[in-house]
Amino acid sequence: MNRLTRRWSEALPGTESTVFSGPSLWPLLALLADPAAGPAREELAEAAGVPADSAMRSAHELLDAFAAMQGVRSALGLWTAERLPLHPEWALRAPVGLTGRLGPDPKESQARLDAWAVQHTDGLIKSMPVKVTEDTKLVLAAAQVVRTRWLRPFDESFLETDRGPWRGRTLLGLRRTTSLLDRVGLTETPAGPLTVLKVLGDTGVDVHLLLGAEEMTPAQVLAHGIDSLDGDLVTGERLPLGRPGPGLTVGEERSTRPDPQLDVLTSPFRIAVDHDLLRQAALYGLITASDASRGHFPGIGPYPLAIQQAAQSALAVFDAKGFESAAVTAIAAVAGSAPPQPRYTVRRVEAAFDRPFGFLTVHRTSRLVLAAGWVAEPVPYRAPENPWD
The missing domain is CATH 2.30.39.10 (Alpha-1-antitrypsin, domain 1)
Structure with a gap:
């Protein structure tokens, strides 16, 4: 994960204030590398820095490590369209409690996803960084809060x-x-x-x-x-x-x-930034996976899927008494006397x-x-x- 954060640092385009979280993005890359195929699988595994075959296990290990860290809270969420079938073997290996449903009304689904972001960042992040559309079939998100x-x-x-x-x-x-x-x-x-x-x-x-x-x-x-x-x-x-x-x-x-x-x-300082990860898709192993001309994740289910959106909202506050940061990363598949x-x-x-x-x-x-x-x-x-x- 530090390797991913370093690569992200090296790619900073300017001198403006910014904040970003590699550990909020990393589990999403690992969870996508596992069911991916072809070049998308290779690119995602390279970006995550772990073999695709062990990526799911590594994601579970990361969640266990976060749970043991004082001052750190994390959560993962997965929402799928009602008519998107999932392969049981992939769904069962995914972290417990990960799956939810996207309803027929994109606005209602967006409101539920935004509420999830607020809940799992204690209100520091107000909305999910991706937008649900009628074409959205799957949303995978990670939230992280750090306080000290x-x-x-x-x-x-x-x-x-x-x-x-x-x-x-x-x-x-x-x-x-x-x-x-x-x-x-x-x-x-x-x-x-x-x-x-x-x-x-x-x-x-x-x-x-x-x-x-x-x-x-x-x-x-x-x-x-x-x-x-x-x-x-x-x-x-x-x-x-x-x-x-x-x-x-x-x-x-x-x-x-x-x-x-x-x-x-x-x-x-207090810094809040939104990142469109697809602007530097190669950095995160998302070039092939975002090619919508064909599907790239046969391990998820029989429906062909490609990445439509990938974004992160991040916040950092440093003051006299302490520090807190929050990040939500989401990937949507479309289709001093x-x-x-x-x-x-x-x-x-x-x-x-x-x-x-x-x-x-x-x-x-x-x-x-x-x-x-x-x-x-x-x-x-x-x-x-x-x-x-």
Whole structure:
């Protein structure tokens, strides 16, 4: 799944804010690879990264893994037209409780599918990303919600910078200080240096903030950020003095406490995006499967089926207290008093994410990337209302 997320990252077309979830798409590719035939079967298996013969079992294993992850909820849904027969051997091997029916009225069916998306994302996603038509014979969908609260919350403050695309603006910032210098690290990538800040959550799900060299693209930052999950980072206690990497300043200063200091400044964000997956069908193994001139899924049933729509709606929110994300992916087949005197000299590391940056939502033990995204537009600072005015 991280391979799929990395490929998706590499294919990002621009520099706008975005968020996407490979693990919300992956089970759909696996479930379709199993009953597919010919080139469609090969393309879907290659995109999923598992043999088609074992794809159904892998989908079951993924659902079991999600069920064991604290702070992560997932669901799968399958709806078929009333007159679409299914092969019993495929239907019985599909995850339990997966099947529902599409009624004769597309509007009523759409309302049921939209309600399913709302229910399984706690209202974060308001509708199914595909539309039911009179020709829709099958809809396969996956929903995922990720929630975590920071072990150490941030404080809201100003974010002001004199460089980069956010310079000269008064923005809302998030600040916090810790003595744990290993929360930040630096890695060298083929595209340039990359700063990684780990913000730990209380559910075993963390968010990694990624700041690359100014010339790096969002695609490069995210792709190399995923690579850093398996690489070695030079962490804060080992960074050289000065400005060793993007957003980093390392020095020594007098302090009243003997502990080192990591000061973090970043921007909150709320990003909602809809993705039409068929615009980059090759990336997801859907080129042949979307050719409606013939059927590609004989393992589902005797009725010839081709992919008509494939889309994802995704949301990510990062604030002072925690993080939450949601995604629904669907595929439709048509047819801080006076300070005391300092006594100690300590190491102080500053990490400032004051220009566009990337992020990864990571399950700590498995290192599975649950969501990835890019923050291009910061939140303006708005002074609180004066109750005496």
